[in-house]
Amino acid sequence: MRGLSTVTLALAGLAAHALAHSAPPPLSPSSTVARRKTLGFGPDLPHARFQSVDVRTASPVDPSKDPYAVARDFLRPYDDFQAGRTYVIRPDSYTDRSTGVTHVYVRQVIGGIEVTNAHINLNIKDGRVLNFGDSFFAGQTDQNSHVPVHPHADHCAQLSTALHHHRFLLQVPLPSHDRTRVAHGLANLEHIHVSNCANVPAFSVPGELDMDPRRPLLAFLASALPENHPEFSALGDRLEEHASNIIMTPENHLLGDHASLAMSLSNVPGAVSDVKARIVWVQVPTEYGVKLELVHRFEVELEHSWYETTVTTTVPHRIVSVVDWASDSPMPMSIIEDYHLPNLGAFVPPGSVFDTVASAHPKGNGRRLGKALAGKKGFKSYAPTPKKPHVPEFNKASYLVFPFGVNDPVEAAVRKAASHGEPPGGKYPLGYGRDIVKELGDTLASPAGWHTLPCSNDPSNEDDDFTCSESYWRTTKTTWGNNVFAHENWEGRNNWISNERPLAGSVFAYPYSPRPADDEDESMEQAKAHVNATVSQLFYTSNMAHDLFYRYGFTEAAGNFQQFNFERGGEENDAVIANAQDGSGFNNANFMTPPDGTNGRCRMYLWTTDSPYPDGDMEAGIVIHELTHGLSTRLTGGPKNSGCLGWGESGGMGEGWGDYIATSVRSTSTYTDYPMGAWAANRADGIRNYPYSTDTEINPSMYDTLDKPGYWGVHAIGEVWAEMLWVVQQRFIAKYGFSETLFPPVPDADGTLPPNDFYSPQTFNPLTGSSNPLVPKHGNTLLMQLVVNGMKMQPCSPSFFDARAAIIEADKVLTGGENVCDIWEGFAERGLGHDATVVGSTPWGGGVRANGFKVPSQCRSGEPEPEPKPTPGEPDDCSPFDPRCWFKNRSAKWVPRLPWGYNYYN
Secondary structure: OOOEOOHHHHHHHHOHHHHOOOOOOOOOOHHHOOOOOOOOEOOOOOOOEEEEOOOOOOOOOOOOOOHHHHHHHHHHHHOEOOOOEEEEEOOOOEEOOOOOOEEEEEEEEEOOEEEEEEEEEEEEEOOEEEEEEEOOOOOOOOOOOOOOOOHHHHHHHHHHHHHHHHHHHOOOOOOHHHHHHHHHHHHHHHHHHHHHOOOOOOOOOOOOEOOOOHHHHHHHHHHHOOOOOOOHHHHHHOHHHHHHHOEEEEEEEEEOOEEEEEEEEEOOOOOOOOEEEEEEEEEEEEOOEEEEEEEEEEEEEOOOOEEEEEEEOEOOOOEEEEEEOEEEOOOOOOOOHHHOOOOHHHHOOOOOOOOOOOOOOOOOOOOOOOOOOOOOOOOOOEOOOOOOOOOOOOOOOEEEEOOOOOOOHHHHHHHHHHHOOOOOOOOOOOOOOOEEEEOOOOOOOOOOOOOEEEHHHOOOOOOHHHOOOOOOEEEOOOOEOOOEEEEEOOOOOOOOOOOOOOOOOOEEOOOOOOOOOOOHHHHHHHHHHOHHHHHHHHHHHHHHHHHHHHHOOOOOOOOOOOOOOOOOOOOOOOOEEEEEOOOOOOOOEEEEOOOOOOOOEEEEOEOOOOOOOOEHHHOHHHHHHHHHHHHHHHHOOOOOOOOOOOOHHHHHHHHHHHHHHHHHHHOOOOEOOEOEOHHHHOOOOEOOOOOEOOOOOOOOOOHHHHHOOOOOOHHHHHHHHHHHHHHHHHHHHHHHOOOOOOOOOOOOOOOEOOOOOOEOOOOEEOOOOEEOOOOEOOHHHHHHHHHHHHHHHOOOOOOHHHHHHHHHHHHHHHHOOOOHHHHHHHHHHOOEOOOOEEEOOOOOOOOEEEOEOOOOHHHOOOOOOOOOOOOOOOOOOOOOOOHHHEEEOOOOOEEEOOOOOOOOOO
16 A cells, blocks of 8 residues: 655645745746747548457467467468558568567558558467558458548647637637637637648649649748748749759668559658658548549658658649647646746755766665565576677766656655655755766666667768777767767757867766846856756666667567667667757657667757756656656567557557656555646646546546647657556556566566566466466556557557557566456546447547447446546536537537536526
8 A cells, every 4th residue: 555645735844935936937938939830641441440369269270380470371361462552561570589589570562552541460479460550451452442531620720620619619718728728729729720731732623643743842931831831932932943853862662572663752841861752552432432532752851850651643732631740748838826836946955066976986875775685595587588689898987967767856856855864844955866876787688788789780970089999899987878869959950060068078967056036147158157967967867778688578569769680670770869958949858760770869958937947857757757768669560560659549649658758667555646738838737737646636637638728749649648547557566566676677687587576477378388478467557658568559540548458468468468357447547438429530639529428248247337527627517628518509600618607608
């Protein structure tokens, strides 16, 4: 049983003295900081499905049968030579060595041309297909070919309708809390509308084919480039001139054994790298059924976005789909001022001096990440240990940082003061909660450590400090290694190799004591003066996350981010490029996830919410959230497909997984409600609508919350998903207890695990003659493992229903289904039960949802069925936030049907 407290109470005790003193206001209100323009929409395929295979009705199988042979047998009905239909098994398919499941990714080919949104993913183990996702096109190639499609215009029409509803609500005398949420939703919708709908071509009957990719690409850029970009206006004025200046170079695009012609386009306005282009089909639903549309597919890297988009080959060129591989964590566009935290200056007493610790020597690990328990004899557990090439011995580096598991400077100060028995109410320097900690040294996740990589995989070739000797390996003395390249990026550009980094040797110990400032220039100087500390923190947090994700199955074969893969599969040369104090913006963070084999890019920003400026690099929850985008994007749909979490519920869950994992990392054995991004935003509620809590009075999120104003954006959708996972996790913890460490023990060289309290005793499977997968024994570690395994199983563009089903399927594989009912009950508690429904769903998150609180019959006891609960704060099931309660009044205007006690329209 875990005790109950709240981080707000702990913070109030720490900052009580500070609250009694006035503090300088933020130097630059967040509302004045422009948000990044981003586009995201596309077809929602009504025939897409995720389905488990009932083993009770399946025919007997040979458990030793090659999984790819099993896949080909399953796919035989999809191969029709006479109709010109076939498929390609993608080369990024792989076998998960921790579960034994082979994840096979399949793309449809019709008439020799790929169907870019036609996927099958098969999850295979012991000779049988366990479950699969399927969105293959099943109609005739010329079916509905005469029907014009314009998803871009449809998307913008839906956004315009939602904007009208939001603006109408603000004319109604709502309670102040509801009015604030509607205002926030309106501001967010306006940003989405401006980003996506700045340049929508008029709807007309499609004309001639234009197979030249240059004009379609410029049509996309006319919508994608920010209006303040120097090339924006020229796209309309000098279109033909720009098209003629683009240089086209033919290339071959290989997908398995299928080859097709592609183009590399250079000298593209606004692009920071060559644009990849090829011709593909895309499925588009119409009122008459799903049709195939021939399109140009582009991969376009801009300065602040990285797009995968399709544009019609017919004139006028229309955008059919667009996914931004960059994901943000922005400041809310409206702020409840009453919820501000104490000013950061409260933690830096005026005139105090922070002694330098550059010569500090480590005294061991400052925070124990868990201890393996000895004394269990007779049974040895084995971890799946891959083949490893010879790696050099390395000395562990040390870092003066906020330890992993501590979210931010305030939380670190609270915990450290409590651990030292200090009474609440004290005043502490901003860096008080830091400790000297050693490099993790997980030789399974990072065999060569965090600072060593092969010379042949090292992208640096200019700086003398990185000069490669005759040795195969290179060990650096800075924040540069096999998993992460961390540095400042004050200019906000894409250049990074020569950016500044701390040169520390083996001890990265730098002062962190920024002071309040009187103006913005001084605040920037204060931030820059402490950049060595923040870069070291970003490097440390990012490497810890890499090693954590690795131990839960985000390996080389699964598409993780490493320069060298130690001959363990996957694509190389894609370590995370981590920018600290990125100069391209404020009050945000983002992560770009291109396909496996291309570097991920993490941008962390300063926040102008207080003085001194909070540095996002120092809030681990934001960093972990961003890195989780790389995890979820590469695991969903396979490592080489970055387009599966682009919009709607899929894009929202991409945000939700980040919040869930970041919150799980900071959680302790004492239950606490947690906000997201509270320190950087200087706002007690953080950057989400509610803190994560099991109490519906504190966080009332239900499945049908997605229908409310303000929940069209992916972040709002994501916090509903994260809340559901948080509730499920608390059920697991109540059942299995809480692990103080999320890190499994490191196996010995022969794969034997030392005695430990992390895993349940490993069992033997007589059917296969091998050990069953290792199962984490505590609730928090077990659910995190199931969530990660579920990402690997779910289909491309999953819905909430699909992701829930994938977690259940993952439990069946890992534990034999011991927790299926616990999972159902947790989701049902927040309205995603067996009877939950959505009608009229749209690609951008619209539709009408109904909560469901039932669980499957096998999970029901003799107790009566639960009654649906009204959302706290609403007198009944009808509110201005529910689209099912809107009607047309006598003036033919849409208005919300409110309870009779509300006299807003009298």
